[in-house]
Amino acid sequence: MTTRRTVIASAFTAAVAAAVPARPAFAQANSAYVMAYFKESPDETDDSYALHLAVSDDGRHWVPLNQNDPVATPTAGTGGLRDPFILRKEDGTFVVLATDLSGKVFNLDNQYIHVWDSADLTSFSGYRRVHLHNMDTHSWAPTAFWDAGRGQYAVVYSAYNGVRDVLMVNYTTDFVDMGSPEVFFDPGHNVLDGDVLVHGGDYYLAYKNMDNGLLYVSRSTTGAPNSFTTLTGGMRQGDAIEGPILVASNDGGTFWMWGDSFAPVNGEFYVWQTGDIGGDSWSALGKRDFDQPISSKHATIVPITAAERDGLFNRWGNAQWNRLKSYNFPDRYVRHADEVGRIDPYPMDPPADQQWRIVSGLAGSGVSFESYNHPGRFLRHYNYELRLEQDDGSGVFAADATFHQEAGLADGSWTSFRSENFPDRHIRHSGYVLRIDPIDDATGRADATFRITA
Numbered sequence: 001m002t003t004r005r006t007v008i009a010s011a012f013t014a015a016v017a018a019a020v021p022a023r024p025a026f027a028q029a030n031s032a033y034v035m036a037y038f039k040e041s042p043d044e045t046d047d048s049y050a051l052h053l054a055v056s057d058d059g060r061h062w063v064p065l066n067q068n069d070p071v072a073t074p075t076a077g078t079g080g081l082r083d084p085f086i087l088r089k090e091d092g093t094f095v096v097l098a099t100d101l102s103g104k105v106f107n108l109d110n111q112y113i114h115v116w117d118s119a120d121l122t123s124f125s126g127y128r129r130v131h132l133h134n135m136d137t138h139s140w141a142p143t144a145f146w147d148a149g150r151g152q153y154a155v156v157y158s159a160y161n162g163v164r165d166v167l168m169v170n171y172t173t174d175f176v177d178m179g180s181p182e183v184f185f186d187p188g189h190n191v192l193d194g195d196v197l198v199h200g201g202d203y204y205l206a207y208k209n210m211d212n213g214l215l216y217v218s219r220s221t222t223g224a225p226n227s228f229t230t231l232t233g234g235m236r237q238g239d240a241i242e243g244p245i246l247v248a249s250n251d252g253g254t255f256w257m258w259g260d261s262f263a264p265v266n267g268e269f270y271v272w273q274t275g276d277i278g279g280d281s282w283s284a285l286g287k288r289d290f291d292q293p294i295s296s297k298h299a300t301i302v303p304i305t306a307a308e309r310d311g312l313f314n315r316w317g318n319a320q321w322n323r324l325k326s327y328n329f330p331d332r333y334v335r336h337a338d339e340v341g342r343i344d345p346y347p348m349d350p351p352a353d354q355q356w357r358i359v360s361g362l363a364g365s366g367v368s369f370e371s372y373n374h375p376g377r378f379l380r381h382y383n384y385e386l387r388l389e390q391d392d393g394s395g396v397f398a399a400d401a402t403f404h405q406e407a408g409l410a411d412g413s414w415t416s417f418r419s420e421n422f423p424d425r426h427i428r429h430s431g432y433v434l435r436i437d438p439i440d441d442a443t444g445r446a447d448a449t450f451r452i453t454a
Helices: 306-316 395-400 442-447
Strands: 030-039 048-056 081-088 094-100 112-118 125-131 140-147 152-160 165-172 182-185 191-199 202-209 214-220 240-248 255-263 268-274 296-305 323-326 332-337 340-345 356-360 367-371 377-382 385-390 403-407 415-419 426-430 433-437 450-453
Touching: 030 081, 030 306, 048 081, 048 296, 048 306, 081 140, 094 140, 140 191, 152 182, 152 191, 165 191, 182 191, 202 240, 214 240, 214 255, 240 296, 255 296, 296 306, 367 403, 377 395, 377 433, 415 450, 426 442
Parallel strands: 081 296, 191 240
Antiparallel strands: 030 048, 030 296, 081 094, 094 112, 112 125, 140 152, 152 165, 165 182, 191 202, 202 214, 240 255, 255 268, 323 332, 323 450, 332 340, 340 385, 340 433, 356 367, 367 377, 377 385, 385 433, 403 415, 415 426, 426 433
C-alpha cells in the first residue's frame, strides 16, 4: 500500500532553494525567525534536555527542525541543558548559551553555563562550560546582549546573591573569559528569568517577579547594571508563568513577549503583543494566533535571514508530519486515543498521537490522514465517527479514509475537510469526538474548521 502514501502536505510547502548570498548573511534583511528550546511533556515521555530548533516566517507559527529531535547535546556538567538562548554577535555569527541542568531536580549550586559557537546554526562548535562566579548558588536562564558603551557582551543570569534572588551580569568579549560577576538587576524583591532586547538605542528587560508570580517589562537608556525602570503592570496567563522572552518583529511594527506557563499544565506558551514596547499597552494573543513546537519549554527567538532559514531546512530537514488545530477550541489538537479520533488539549501524552502524515487520498484524490506513530493506520469514518484503523486495501476503506481540503467553513484562511463518499458531510468535532456531519449552522462551521500546522 505504500504507493498510495505520497505525502502531499507539510508545514512549509514552498521548496527550499539553495541560497548564494551576495553579501554576508548578517548584512541582509531579516525575514524569518528561529526558536531554540528544550522539551518536557506532562508524563515525561517526550522530555529532552538538549538543544532543539524550530523556524517561522511570521514569528508566531513554528515548524520544528530535525523532526523535533536535538541538534546539539551537552557532553559535560550535568549532561543536559535548560533555558537555551541564542545571540547574534556583532560579526553576524551566533553564540548559544544554556543553563547547565538536566531534568526536573534543580541543582541550586552550579557556577557554570553551557556555550556553543555557530556560524549559521547548521552546526555547533567550540562547546565549553564557562565559569561565572564563586557563589554557592545557581546560574539559571542566561541571556546576553551587546553593550555598545562598554564594547563587551553582557551575560545576564539568575542567581542568589546572599540576600535575595537577583539578576547577575558578567561582561565578556569572547564568551570564554567571563570576567567578574556583579548585580545587574535588584528591584528589592526576588526576581527570575531576565531577557534583554536592545531596540531603538534603549534596553528593555523582561523579568519575573517571584514574590507575586507576574511578568514585567522595564527599560534603561544605557543598559548599565541597576539602571532599569519598570514600565508595565504585571502580566500572567495560566496559573503560573516564567521565562519571558522579548521579540521585535522583522517589520519593526510589532513586539511580542512569550511566557512559559507551568501550571495547570507544564510547558504551555502564552504570548502578549504591543506596537509600543516603551509603553504599557500589551494585549494577550489568543491561541488561534500562535503555535508552539511540540513539548517546547523556555524558548528563545531570534530574527534570521531567508538564506539562513533555507540553510536550516537544508541541514536539518522539514517536519515529516503535521498537526490539526481546532478553530473554536484552539488549545486542542486532533489526535487518536484508544483508536478514536478526537480533539484534546495541548500539551498531551504521548505527543505523537497528535502527529499526522497528510498523504494523497487513498481513494485516488483528496487527502488521507496516516498516523505518524502507527504507520499504515488511517483516520476513517465508521457510522459517521472517525476511528484509527489499519488500511485493509479495500475500496470501502479507501473511500472512508479520503477527504477533500476546502477553505475553512468558519475562516477561509483555515481548512475544512469534506468526506469523499458522503460529500454532504465534513469532519467536525462533537463533544470533542471527531465525526462527519452535514454542516448547517455557525457552530457546525466552527467545529469543522482546522489549522494545518506542525
